[in-house]
Amino acid sequence: MISTEDSRKADDFDAFVYSQSPGYNELNMRVAFKNAIPLRTIVIYCYDPRAVQIPFALAKIWPDEVYPGELVFDERGNKVGSTTTIFPIVVAGGRAIDALRSITIGQHLFGVQNIVVAHHTFCGTSSFTADGLIEAFQAEQGTDLSEVYERDSLAISHFRSSLQQDVDLLRASAGVPRTVGIYGYLFNIDTDEFTLIVKDTQHGR
Ligand SMILES: [Zn+2]
Structure with missing residues (x-):
């Protein structure tokens, strides 16, 4: 094990850390970060490989959005930005609970105007119940998850x-900017179509 103190000593890798640069x-x-990527929209969706089209499909129904966009290079050929306006957050079930920290950092660095939550048809998280998952973990791993996660975020019914x-x-959430528009879509994995289910746009797009 490397102690925290040892792991914080300056080394050759500091050349790759922005905050350690001269x-x-x-x-x-x-x-500089704000100018590097014109982020507007964060889309949270499931890590199910059948849901991989979601950010592409979103850029079709929201034509102002660009995804995946193009990388931007400096004169030395280093990657310094992108033209994308969409950042994906890919988590089990596309549940918002797993996205909060990433939204806060996206806002701080680039600015966020819209958040799309996309749940999808025949999601694996609709194949079990929260109780079933907690019981199985207890039996198989010997660990108690009953107080670890918010129960409503474990499974979709x-x-x-x-x-x-x-x-x-x-x-x-205190970490989500108050001005964002928030959209809840159901994505049909067989037709790649979205249905808008919930919209909370006090401000937004
Ligand atoms: Zn899923």
């Missing part, structure tokens, strides 16, 4: 309620 200025760095829960969770 003349580093946090505020200027943030402006009803799409209107799962999407409403996630939109409400995002709206109530």
Whole structure:
């Protein structure tokens, strides 16, 4: 094991860390990041490989959005930005609870105007119940998950309620900017079509 103290000593890898670069200025760095990527929309969806089309399909129904866009290079050929306006957050079931930290950081570095929560038809998280998962983990791993995760975020039993829960969770989170529009869509994995189920646009697009 490397102790925290040892792991923090300066080494050759510091050359790859922005905050360790000569003349580093946090505020200027943030402006540079903001200019590097025109992020507008975060889309949260499931890691199921059948859901992989979701950000592409979103850019079709929201024609102002660009996904995946093109990388931007500097004169030395280093990758310094992108033209994309969509950042995907890919997590089990596309549940908002797993996306909160990434939304906060996306807002800080680039700015976020819209958040799309996309749950999909025949999701694996609709194949079990929260109780069934907790019981199985107890039996198979000997660990108690009953207080580890919010129970409603473990499994999906009803799409209107799962999407409403996630939109409400995002709206109530201190780490989500108050001005974002929040959209809950059901994505049909067989037709690649979206159905808007919940919309919370106090501001938004
Ligand atoms: Zn899924």
